[in-house]
Amino acid sequence: MIAKLTGVVDSTGTDWVVLDVGGVGYLATCSARTLARMVVGERASLVVETFVRDERIVLFGFADAGERDWFRLLTTIQGVGGRVALSLLSVLDPEQITRAIATQDKTALVRADGVGPKLALRVINELKDKVGNLSLGTPAAASAGKGAAPAPAGVNPALADAVSALVNLGYGRSEAFAAVMAASKGLGDTAPVGDLIRLGLKELSQ
CATH class of the missing domain: 1.10.150.20 (5' to 3' exonuclease, C-terminal subdomain)
Known part of the structure; x- marks a missing residue:
């Protein structure tokens, strides 16, 4: 099984790269993110996942583990x-x-x-x-209240409530999550919901 390849980038396509390793060209299917790092003529390394399907060997290449x-x-x-x-x-x-x-x-x-x-x-x-x-890194400290939706596993209820409040204000879940996490870093793990929302809104306004 091939786990890693290092060589010179021979050519690239919409979802593939050919890596010349000692004169042998290996075709690897890659994400757009990995392909953006591949420059024809330059040396590169790929972490590889090998699939064997219908007697074909398919290499998937990644810029990092x-x-x-x-x-x-x-x-x-x-x-x-x-x-x-x-x-x-x-x-x-x-x-x-x-x-x-x-x-x-x-x-x-x-x-x-x-x-x-x-x-x-x-x-x-x-x-x-x-x-x-x-x-989110912080285990739930308490069970959700009666009739309330439980927080996802591993989610601090205060963080989850702050994210929910920002979503209710019209922000997307991902951007609300990022803002609350930034607020949590400054306020600490025991920050109350109100402070998380306030600082989260400040983050979103920047």
Whole structure:
């Protein structure tokens, strides 16, 4: 199995690169983000994921291990093959995908070719528990109140409430999430909802 390639970029296309490694050209399918780093005639390295399908060997190349790891995670979901996973990684970087899943932002995911509302919801539902702690970092301190929707796994209720308040004010989930996270960094993990909303609004106004 090929895990990494280093060589000279021979040529590129809309979703592929040919890397010349010691006179042998390896064709790797890549995301737009990785292809943007490939310059014909210059040396480059790719982290590689090898797929064997119908007696064909397909190489998927990534600029870094983080993108490769997200590719592996996305392709565990039914309906998300290699091409769809690369499409998601072409329109959203790993941090943006994490944010979209944590905030249940289907709109961000459907920007990728081949991803409709149903598939976007499946991605969110299957991965939200896996990225909750990574994206927000603070375990829930209390159960949701009676009749209230519970916060996603791993989400501090104050953060979730602040994001919800900003969304109700007309902001998108992803931008509201980013603003609240920026506010949380300045205020600390125990900041009250009101302060998170106030500073979040300040972040959004900049």
